[in-house]
Amino acid sequence: MATFQPVLTRNYGVKDSHLLSVYREHGGYEALSKALAMGAENVVEEVKRAELRGRGGAGFPAGVKWGFLPPNRKVTYLCVNCDEAEPPTFKDRTLVEKDPHQLIEGILITGYATRTTAAYIYMRAEFHRQFHVMQRAVDEAYAANLIGPNIMGSDFKMDIYIHRGAGAYVCGEETGLMESIEGRRGWPRIKPPFPAVEGLFGKPTVVNNVETLCCVKHIIEEGADWFLGIGPKGSKGPKLFAVSGPVRRPGVYEAAMDITCRDLVFGEDFAQGLTEGEELKGVLPGGISMGILGGDELDCKLDFDDVRRYRLLGLGTGAAVVVPKRTDIRTVLLNVARFFAHESCGQCTQCREGTGWMAKIASRIASGAGRIEDLDLLVEISNSMGMMPGMNICGLSDGAGWVVRSVVEKFRGELEEKIKAQPAGAAERALRQINPAYYEGAARVSAR
Amino acid sequence: MGWKAVDRQTSPIPRDAGPVLSAEARAKIRGFLDRYETRRGALIPALHVAQESAGHLSLQVMKEVAECLEINPADVLDTTSFYTHFWTHARGKKVVVVCRSITCQIMGGDEVLEAVKKQLGIGEHDTTSDGKYSLITEECLAGCDHAPCMLIGERLHERVKPENVPAILADELNDMIDVPRSALYDGVKPGAG
Numbered sequence: 001m002a003t004f005q006p007v008l009t010r011n012y013g014v015k016d017s018h019l020l021s022v023y024r025e026h027g028g029y030e031a032l033s034k035a036l037a038m039g040a041e042n043v044v045e046e047v048k049r050a051e052l053r054g055r056g057g058a059g060f061p062a063g064v065k066w067g068f069l070p071p072n073r074k075v076t077y078l079c080v081n082c083d084e085a086e087p088p089t090f091k092d093r094t095l096v097e098k099d100p101h102q103l104i105e106g107i108l109i110t111g112y113a114t115r116t117t118a119a120y121i122y123m124r125a126e127f128h129r130q131f132h133v134m135q136r137a138v139d140e141a142y143a144a145n146l147i148g149p150n151i152m153g154s155d156f157k158m159d160i161y162i163h164r165g166a167g168a169y170v171c172g173e174e175t176g177l178m179e180s181i182e183g184r185r186g187w188p189r190i191k192p193p194f195p196a197v198e199g200l201f202g203k204p205t206v207v208n209n210v211e212t213l214c215c216v217k218h219i220i221e222e223g224a225d226w227f228l229g230i231g232p233k234g235s236k237g238p239k240l241f242a243v244s245g246p247v248r249r250p251g252v253y254e255a256a257m258d259i260t261c262r263d264l265v266f267g268e269d270f271a272q273g274l275t276e277g278e279e280l281k282g283v284l285p286g287g288i289s290m291g292i293l294g295g296d297e298l299d300c301k302l303d304f305d306d307v308r309r310y311r312l313l314g315l316g317t318g319a320a321v322v323v324p325k326r327t328d329i330r331t332v333l334l335n336v337a338r339f340f341a342h343e344s345c346g347q348c349t350q351c352r353e354g355t356g357w358m359a360k361i362a363s364r365i366a367s368g369a370g371r372i373e374d375l376d377l378l379v380e381i382s383n384s385m386g387m388m389p390g391m392n393i394c395g396l397s398d399g400a401g402w403v404v405r406s407v408v409e410k411f412r413g414e415l416e417e418k419i420k421a422q423p424a425g426a427a428e429r430a431l432r433q434i435n436p437a438y439y440e441g442a443a444r445v446s447a448r
Numbered sequence: 449m450g451w452k453a454v455d456r457q458t459s460p461i462p463r464d465a466g467p468v469l470s471a472e473a474r475a476k477i478r479g480f481l482d483r484y485e486t487r488r489g490a491l492i493p494a495l496h497v498a499q500e501s502a503g504h505l506s507l508q509v510m511k512e513v514a515e516c517l518e519i520n521p522a523d524v525l526d527t528t529s530f531y532t533h534f535w536t537h538a539r540g541k542k543v544v545v546v547c548r549s550i551t552c553q554i555m556g557g558d559e560v561l562e563a564v565k566k567q568l569g570i571g572e573h574d575t576t577s578d579g580k581y582s583l584i585t586e587e588c589l590a591g592c593d594h595a596p597c598m599l600i601g602e603r604l605h606e607r608v609k610p611e612n613v614p615a616i617l618a619d620e621l622n623d624m625i626d627v628p629r630s631a632l633y634d635g636v637k638p639g640a641g
Contacts, residue, residue: 087549087588088595118483125496125533126545126589128602128625135630161483164633166492166531169587183484183491183523185530201485244551244592251593288550321551321592335550339587345530 004230006254007218008211008238011099018133020140023101029146031221035109036154038220043113047216050224051236056081056172056209057287057316058395059304062216066114068196069204077200078111078119079181079207082134083165083172085124086287087339089319091240092210094252096123096130099214100137104160106213108151109220111158114206119158122177124165135162169343173394174207176345187347188394211240231256235303235315245322246278247271257303257315261285261293264302265322279325282411286316288336289399291406292323311409313402329411330366330418333404337362340400350385351397357381358404369430370419375408461508469512473501473636477516487517491527493633495534500635504535532586540575540582542623544568545599549588555595556610561585563610564598567617581617 011017011026023029035043048063069076080103084092095103107119121138123131138160141147149157163181165171171180175189178200199205215237219227227237235257241264244250249272253264261283266273274280283293285302290312293300300310307315323332341359346352358381361374382401387394408415419427432439469477477497480490494513495505502509505528514521528534546552546561565571568581575582591597594606601623605616616622 084590085588088551088592089588090590090592093590124590126586126599128599129604129627131633132625132627132629135632136628139630159483162632163483163492164496165533166495167533167586168531180492181484181489182486183488183527185527201489203485242592244595245554250595284550319592321554323554327554331553332550335548335553339549342587 004238004256006238007222008095008102008214008240009098009252009254011102012094017098018100018137020101020137020144023099027221028101029105029152031217032105032108032112032146033152035112035220036152036156040113040115043109043220046224047113047219050219050227051234052212052215052219052227053235053237053304054209055211055215055239055317057086057289057314059315062208062212065196065208066110066206068194069114069206070197073115073204075203076114076116077203077205078107078114078116079174079177079195079200079205080107080119080121080213081172081174081177081207081209082121082123082127082130083169083177084127084210084317085169085172086289086317086319087336088244088284088321089242089287089317090244091242091252091317091319093127093130095210095214095240096127097133100134101141102214102217103134103210104137104141104147106215106217107160108146108158110206110208110213110216112151112156116158116206119160120181120200121160121162122165122171122181123162124171125167131162131164138162168345169339170345170394170396173396176394177207178205185345187345188396190393232258232301232303234305239302239318241270241302242317242319243271243322244320246275246324247322248273248275257301259302260298261300261302261320262298264320265298271322274322274324280322281325281327281329282323282332283320284323284403285318285320286312286314287319288321288339288403289395290314290316291402292332292410294410311406313398328366328418329407329414330362330370333407333415334359334362334366336403336407337400340396340403344396344400345394348392348394348397351392351400354381354385354397355400358400362404364427364430365415365419367430368422369426370415370422371427372416372419374419374427375412375415378408379405461511465508467512468502468506468509469498469516470501470636470638473497474512474516476636477513481517487519488523490517491519491524492531495524495528496633497635499534500633501637502635504538506536538575541580542601543582543584543599544617545589546583546585547587547589547591547595547597548585549592551588551592552596557596559610560596560598560608560613563613564617567614 016022052062053059168186170176171186173188176186180186195205241253304315337359341355344355382405385397385401477494480493510524514524602625
């Protein structure tokens, strides 16, 4: 596995790294100067050339996204997606609290490149500490003329506002995010129209993730060739991986995307394996939406494409949680199903009803009242939802279905074993309680 | 959010009640209008400030926010009812939020929740009788590297052990964060200038 000098996390260990003065001592805002001298079109070209793919979960090429903005536009908005809420992701949290100016610089460079008039940092409500750190950093930057009417003395002007969320995972979806900034329920919009053409307040808008914007700063600072020198084909540049669960060193690690899941969990420079007495059952490596890897699938490379060979939905946020052997897989199934049932915005029938239904089935299975056919039913429900097959407005439904199907398919053995070990008639009794009329009706029919 | 049918003769908002939001709170709310292209754009910051000023977002407070921003009260109700951070009924002085997502569950979050319930003597969505604490669970708080986590007010408690819960809840400063704050989204308490 290739190593390189970390950039995204290089200030993490520096004392008072959140202060402007300290950031400047470590080369801060030099990339912004460079960008202003390069000219906006050249900045866009450099980012396109670097093949920067979005780090928010979808992996869409950032330069290509910026290129969709209509050339004759009068107003452009930039939305910074800091609504990090995909369990178990926490990498953007560390970027914002340890190096807020790195993000501000990335926002300014991107704003300059895309002729942005105002940028909104959409930050989830639960990030209280991070809000205070970030707002103070924004205030410092305004005072130093790094944000405002004439940035660094040039005629580039831009505002940065922090817009706090209010507790909704679906507001991390780019159109749900824009709806929320507009003061509405976080109900995602049908695409097309795409945000680049008709976004925030109906104007051309770019929505980018925190980590993606931090990468922009480094691409301008070190050049696209440097970025292309890190990582395998199709997955260039440094990536932040978050590891959690019963491991020796949970935390955020910066690595190239040729790293395998095994390296990340067991590597000496990474999480260093499981803690005393714990054994690995599986790993959800991309955030729960992407699905689960069994213990025999750890050689999966954590890049945007290899993951698909292991039937993961994608790399996602690159946040891995290790599921230990002591954790009943039914608990995992219920936890993820319940998450999506809670977070579904409710617009689309398949998602609203499907996530609710899957959560109820998972709950019955976890309480020892499941049936073998429930496993097939879960797969059937998961196959009936999704934006990719054209059934739902947003990708929440894809994640919801994918993880349930993934857990059922890869851990079918354990699920069937546990269901068969239930007390006789447990499922029958539970179902009778849930829907007595159905059973009475069925009994009458079969008695004829 | 549940809907109740209301007799047309009575209003859920007392007609003779004085305003809940002070002039200063309203001015602070209107200060957000500059940031957004539409008046409704200022709504979510307005709701944060209103909730922190009034304690929770009653129908009357929602109506006052609507008047402040000159938008439709129904739109305020529409938005408020979507988000879990907004309380439409009274809550305790401090809110304890225990994380229930995958890593925290694997790392013992269920036991922490039980310890909190036992110590406070309340269940989820309840408030203690002295009005000090409310308890809810929420999905991933992004503190997975230090699971299990719980938020008390603005402060995230990390690697929480069930046996430490009584001490944590007894600590008067358990909601204080360790960084300088920005007052931008703070409420305006009555009497503040």
